[in-house]
Each structure stands twice: as C-alpha cells, then as structure tokens.
Amino acid sequence: MKKAVWEQPGSLAEAFWKNGIADIPIYDMHGHMGSHNAIYFARCEAPEMVAHLRRIGVRRLVFSHHYSLMGSFRNQRVHAITARFPDILRMYVSISPHQTDFIAEDLDQYDSMAPLAIGFKFLPDYHKVKVTDPRYEPVLNFASERRLPILVHTWGGSQFDGPDVMQEVATRYPQVTFFMAHSFSGDLPGAKRVADACPNVYFELTSLPGQHTIIERLCADIGSHRLLFGTDMPWFDEYQHVGGILSADISEDDKHNILYRNIEKLLGKDW
Amino acid sequence: MKDFAFFDAQCAIGAPILGNARGGETAAGLLAEMDRNGVDKALVAHANTEAAGAIFANENLLELIQADDVDNRLTGVWTILPAQCDELPPPDEFFARMAANRVGALNLFPVAHRWQACRLTIGRLMDAAAERRIPVFLGQRIMDGGWRGVFDFMREFPAATVIVNGVSLWGADRNIRPLLENFPGCHVELSEYWVPEGIADLARLYGAERLLYGSGYPRFGHGSTMLSIRHSGLPMEQVRQIASQNLERLLTQAQLV
C-alpha cells in the first residue's frame, strides 16, 4: 500500500495523526452551547467544551448559545459565560427576529459585550423569517456601520436563507462580512453563484467535513480562500471535522487556509 | 497504516439509481480511497440494493468485488428476504454460499422491498443467523418506523449479532444507548456518530468491543472517523479494537459452515 494521507512527511495530517494537535491554531467559527431538545449532549457547557477544544488546539471558538437562539436567555448572560474563558471563547450576539425588544436592547448594549462579542448570529430557517425581512434591518445596519461579521445559518433550497435570498441581502449590505453557515448545504451551484456575485461572503463548513468529496468540490468551485472552519460544537467532534479537512484530497495550502489563515486575514490574530 | 490496521464496517459499491457514487461505482474506486486514507480492509454492501433488489444486488456485488479486489481486502454483505417466496435458498445453503463467496454479513431493506421484518417472515433465518453469530446490519433509515422499527426487531430477535449503522448525524445517544444496554449482541458502527468525546463515553459505558470503525463510503469519506477514533482519548489497545479488531472478531466467530 502506498503512503496514506496521514503518513505524508511534514504534513498537517501527519502531525494531527501522530500527536492529536499541530503547530497551527484552529479557529472554529461556528459553535453553540447548552442542551438541545432533540439531542443528548454530554458536553454542552463551557468547561467541558473548552477541555475538548484545548485537546486539539482550537485557539478560538465563536459560539451562539442554544438558549438564546431558541428562547429568552439573554445575550448578556452568554457574555458572562464567555468571560469565564476569555483565552478561547468568543460569542455571536444571537438574534431572533421575533424579539424586536431584545434586538434593540442588544444593539444598545453591544459595546458592553464587545470585544468578546465579535458579531451576530441569524438562524432564519428555525425562526421561519426570511433574512430580507425588515425585522433584521436594525442589526444589518448596525453591522454595516461597524463592519461586523454575521454568521447566518444557510441551507440549499431554503426560502428563508437559501442562495437567492442571501445573495440579495449580501448585495444590499456590502460592508457586512457574511459567514454562510453550512455553505448552503446541498446546493453547491447556489453557493458558487453567491460566491461569484458577493465578495463580502465567506463559506463556513459545519456538517460538511467528512462528506465524501464535498470539501474538494468547494475548494475547486469557490476556492479555499473563501472557506472557514466550524463544527456546531457541541454537535460535532473537533477531530471528526478536522479529520474531514485533513483527509480531503486538496492541497496543504488549502488546509491551512480553511483552518486558520482565512479568518486571520479577515479579523487579524489579536481578537 | 503499518502499525495500525483499519477495517471499514460500513461502505458500499455499485452504481446507485440516483447517481452520486463519486468513484464508488466500482471496487477499484473504493480500494483507491482506502489506499489514500490507509484503510486495510472493508466489509462492503451493494449501493443500489434498495432500488435494484436483493437478487440483483447479491449477484452484482460479487461481480464488482471479483473484478478489482485482487488482494482479497473486501468482504461482502448480502441482503435477505422473507422465506415464504423461496427467493433465497434455505439458511444452511445460503450461509454456505456466503462462505464460498467471501460474504460475511447480512442486511435487510424491509421498507424498500415491501415486507414485514418480523419472526413470521425471517424467523427461521434470523434464528439460524443468531445461533451461528452471523452479523446483521440494522439501521433506523431502512426500518419501518425508524428507531421504533430497530427496537421492535431487537426485541423480536434479542440474541442476534447486530451492527447498528447509519445512526444519523444528529447525536443518537437517546436511541443507541438503550440498545447497547439491553442487547449484548448489539454493536454500533461509527461513521455517523460525530459526538464530541462520544466514542470514549460509549466505550466506557458499554465496552470498546461494541464499537466499530465505519466510513459510510461513498456518502462519507474514510478519513474523518479514522482521526476521531485515533484521538478518542481511549487507551491505544481499545482504539485498535474499534479500528479493526472488533470487526475481525465478529467475522471470525461467525460460523457460516
């Protein structure tokens, strides 16, 4: 048998295989926290999550709390949790378009949550509100003025956050950097269309690493310089997702781009 | 890899009716991906069994394997049907044919093939398979009622040697833990079990010997679950069990003839 991907001398794959960690930082740009209605998570609170992240060398996990996305757990409480692990955790301010009072309060208090808060998280498929709905506008305007990123859950075929609607909003707000969570899962042509039309858009990979040839096709069609690593932690194991990047049939440069270089180019190293 | 064998419990070859095999149409495509990732052996089913049926899939699987697998790295999985229509030979003869053709495990697709997975239809075959400890794949995706169908099947055939596959990416602990707790012959392949630190948790609760490396090819690639098993945090002896030794044991202990 010829040398496997894990045995290529000097490669990231070899380092992670041997040591479980490598001499690079990993930026996980899509995390959550807290229990879930449909899934048992044994490790969904900050201390247990952080222990898992440290094992593989995650430098930053940026998360939105399940309870804030699904219910009325306020973002200030998430900030207090984030502040307990300032060397590794950062937060997205969770936005529910159904809670316009909360949105006003969160924007008003944003400065007290920054710099641990680095932007916002939208979950249109779950809230069943199109991202072009006026209720998102105060947040989009705020992010545009301050040039903050917004992580938006996206899915192929969705009327709420599919390629057409996301292209519309990304074109309307060129100063906002959009992270397309799940990269429009299931609609690679749609993702490519948005990538070509909107330079302010990046594609986040949660749930895709491990799927046969998808990372290869994203690198070929969109380019590894537009891809960001993420895991939905505590949904998906860091080793599983990092393993999906490392074992993909892409270049060593592509792997460096995805795991840390792209986000360091966007946000720097000091955040 | 040299010091570390992987035996893939969950993969399929052949052209699926909806396409998308991405190289997995032939055994050569699978073997090339196994080589690229350092996987030594695989237990392989036919990718189009649901649409093309057991009769075609069982035959075509052998043709595909024999065409490319010069080093005998692949072991087949055959699909069962109800006894009453005599589509398959009686159990003893069926098992002997499996042995003669390097087929080591069974699967079933009762919803796609329109029959009831119960004692009335496959009781004689399942009892014989259980007695001979022949592994049978069982998953929520192929059973009527999803997980309820899996639970019903296990209650009906509690002594069966079963490999639960395709557990779904939404963490399935609420369903697989009760199965592992109640049925000693129940094992889980890990291609869709992506729970952080979850492999180690399952091994501590139910024993590492109950878990099997699976890639899920061609829907999934080989490498991601290899790394999550390698760095599950378990002692290396248990990592090796999960990577290959458990599946070797299941196939070796099966008494086909």
Ligand SMILES: [Zn+2]
């Ligand atoms: Zn998410």
